Structures are given as structure tokens and as C-alpha cells.
Amino acid sequence: MNDDVMPIEGYDYIEFYVGNAVQAAHYYATAFGFELFAYQGPETGVRDRVSFAMQQDRLRFVFTGSLDPNSAVSRHHLTHGDGVRDVAFRVPDASAAFRAATTRGATPHRSPETIVDDHGTVTLAAIKTYGDTIHTFVERTGYGGGEAYGEFFLPGYSPRSWETPRAPTGLKYIDHVVCNVGLGDMDTWARFYADVMGFTQLAHFNDDQISTDFTALMSKVLWDGEGRIKLPINEPAAGKKKSQIEEYLDFYGGPGVQHLALATNDIVGTVAALRTTGIEFLTVPGTYYDDLRVRLDWTRINSDIDALAELGILVDQDDEGYLLQIFTKPVQDRPTLFYEIIERHGSRGFGVGNFKALFESIEREQGRRGNL
Ligand code: FE2
Numbered sequence: 001m002n003d004d005v006m007p008i009e010g011y012d013y014i015e016f017y018v019g020n021a022v023q024a025a026h027y028y029a030t031a032f033g034f035e036l037f038a039y040q041g042p043e044t045g046v047r048d049r050v051s052f053a054m055q056q057d058r059l060r061f062v063f064t065g066s067l068d069p070n071s072a073v074s075r076h077h078l079t080h081g082d083g084v085r086d087v088a089f090r091v092p093d094a095s096a097a098f099r100a101a102t103t104r105g106a107t108p109h110r111s112p113e114t115i116v117d118d119h120g121t122v123t124l125a126a127i128k129t130y131g132d133t134i135h136t137f138v139e140r141t142g143y144g145g146g147e148a149y150g151e152f153f154l155p156g157y158s159p160r161s162w163e164t165p166r167a168p169t170g171l172k173y174i175d176h177v178v179c180n181v182g183l184g185d186m187d188t189w190a191r192f193y194a195d196v197m198g199f200t201q202l203a204h205f206n207d208d209q210i211s212t213d214f215t216a217l218m219s220k221v222l223w224d225g226e227g228r229i230k231l232p233i234n235e236p237a238a239g240k241k242k243s244q245i246e247e248y249l250d251f252y253g254g255p256g257v258q259h260l261a262l263a264t265n266d267i268v269g270t271v272a273a274l275r276t277t278g279i280e281f282l283t284v285p286g287t288y289y290d291d292l293r294v295r296l297d298w299t300r301i302n303s304d305i306d307a308l309a310e311l312g313i314l315v316d317q318d319d320e321g322y323l324l325q326i327f328t329k330p331v332q333d334r335p336t337l338f339y340e341i342i343e344r345h346g347s348r349g350f351g352v353g354n355f356k357a358l359f360e361s362i363e364r365e366q367g368r369r370g371n372l
Helices: 021-030 072-080 096-104 186-195 243-251 266-277 287-295 305-311 352-368
Strands: 008-016 035-040 049-056 060-065 083-090 107-118 120-128 134-141 170-182 200-205 215-221 230-237 256-265 316-317 321-327 340-347
Touching: 008 134, 008 170, 021 035, 021 049, 021 060, 049 186, 060 072, 060 170, 072 200, 072 340, 083 107, 083 256, 096 107, 096 120, 096 134, 107 134, 134 230, 170 243, 186 200, 186 215, 186 230, 186 266, 230 243, 243 256, 243 352, 256 266, 266 305, 266 340, 305 316
Parallel strands: 008 060, 083 134, 170 230, 256 340
Antiparallel strands: 008 083, 035 049, 049 060, 107 120, 120 134, 170 256, 200 215, 215 230, 316 321, 321 340
């Protein structure tokens, strides 16, 4: 198991590099219900960037914008637009995690560094992964709390909040983080997570499971064996027209995070709240629900199909249980990153029964953009 090689306690944070961190933070607060809790920038002695650290339940997102046109943040934004830079893992020993990963073939990004300030001690190290994305290993020795985050995020940050509290929307934690990689690269990155991180394969979807008349993709899901970390890896497969993965790769300028799945215990309440704040979701035709009524075993599903249909929430069922899910449209100018909202009832799947309806919906949007 991976614990022998590299124990991971969970996601520590997701950092986004964006064109305007003030407005991104405001959007995630107003639309998604995140709360600002820490900040770094010129006022805290950081000259080249500003970062807003936001949280909701166990989710922690950081939005970083550049103050220097020649900085790495600016270059990242020029190439990729707004997107995920860092999928950071909390580990018990960041130096050991870095050593294990780089010994097993990972490219170093940042050598281990221990930082002490008035609020505790943190050790940070980072490795490169697909594209310009990195994994930071975060070791907190009483710094900023564990699962329940305190107001102290990382050295360099100061506690900060807005006067008006935001209403949470019920989003709780990261269920999975999906990346898109180039044609032929899925196995390379699956091997990376197996060899470097000690992950194992949870699921594999091939192109005849994930295809429509137009496009196809293949996907492997790597996980830590315990369910804390699940990382599906997509690559495009040959289709009649440009696949949604190729559209992503074209507009993101290479591989990167395609979507983050955020878990809720009340998807009806969460999606109703998100619709009220203006989040736009992919839609499926009404015939999808006619099909569901027949296809699924509703004696084993404790959810009201009419309520789900009204909000456009999708349902999938397998031997272990069922799941409810819905997908947003892209949340920045480029057709790249989007969100999945998911509520699980026993199922450990990813909604394979919904892939066809979903991809047809994505293709309708691609067609509107002239990218099909
Ligand atoms: Fe997903």
C-alpha cells in the first residue's frame, strides 16, 4: 500500500493562478459560498503577487494573481488562462515524501523548506506533475490546524475576512481531481501515480464506454487505496470530430486539471443555492429522466426523482449503491476548468451511466463555441 511509501492525509489546498485574484475570490465567495480567511500580498511583505485563501467546510482554495508581468504567475496565466496550478497534499513528513517521490522518478519543483513563525512550523516541498501543474507536500506541525482549519494558513499569510459573511452552499470536501493529458499519455501518468506515489488503479474506462457519435475519450482512475485521493486521468480517443479533451488541451495550452468534484450531503439544497447565485450547469434532455425511471432500481434509491429532474441532477447506480451528480459549465473565459457537484450513497463510481448524456451535452456547448 502507499502508506509504506508515501502516506497522504488528504488534500491540503488547491491553488489557482488567475488573472484577477480579487474578483476570483469574490466569485467563489458570492457564487460558491467560500469564506476568505487569509491573505498575502504587499501588505504582508509579498511584492510580486496577491493570494486569497478561502475555505468552506474541509475545502481550501487559494486564488493567486500577479503584480509582476515577468513573474511565473503571469507566464502561467498568459499560457493557460485561469486554472489550477497546485494540487497540494497534506503529509506527515514533507521531506520524506519529497525524497520518496524524487527517488522514484518525480521531477523536483521545490526542495524541502521548513518555515517557523509565531504560529508554528510548516515544511513545504513540491514536485512537478502533468503540464505546469505541481503537487506541494504540506507538513503542518500544529500550524493552522488539521482538518478544521484555523485562521493561520501558511507563513507569509495574514488572517483576513470580509465584513459580510457568505452563506455556505453545502460543499464539503474534494471527491476527486480530474486531469486531461495528451493523446497516448494516459498510461504514462497512470504509471507516474503508481510508481511515484504508490497509488493503484481504481477504475478504467475505454473509448467504447465513453463515446458518442462525435467524440471519445479514455480514462484511468488512480487512487490512494483509501478513498482520500482519487485522480482520474483522461486522454482523447479518435472520434469523428474534435473531442472535449482536445478542446481543453487546445485552450489550456497543454495538460491540466479538467474538473474538481466537490462533495455535498445535500445536492438538491446545494444545487438550488448555486443556481440562485448564478452558477450555470450542463443540461440533459427530459428524456434522460424517462429513461432513468425505467433503467434504475428505484427501490434502492432514497431520492425524489422529480426534485432531481427539476434541478437537472443526474443519477447513476451500481452494485454498491448510487450517486447523484451535476456538472457546471466552464468557470472562466476559456472552455477549460469546470466543477462537478456529487453526493454519494454507497457507489464509488464516477457516473459511467451518465457519460453519454453528459458528453452530448458538452458537445452541444462545444458546437456553440465553434469547436466541434
Ligand atoms: Fe468527475
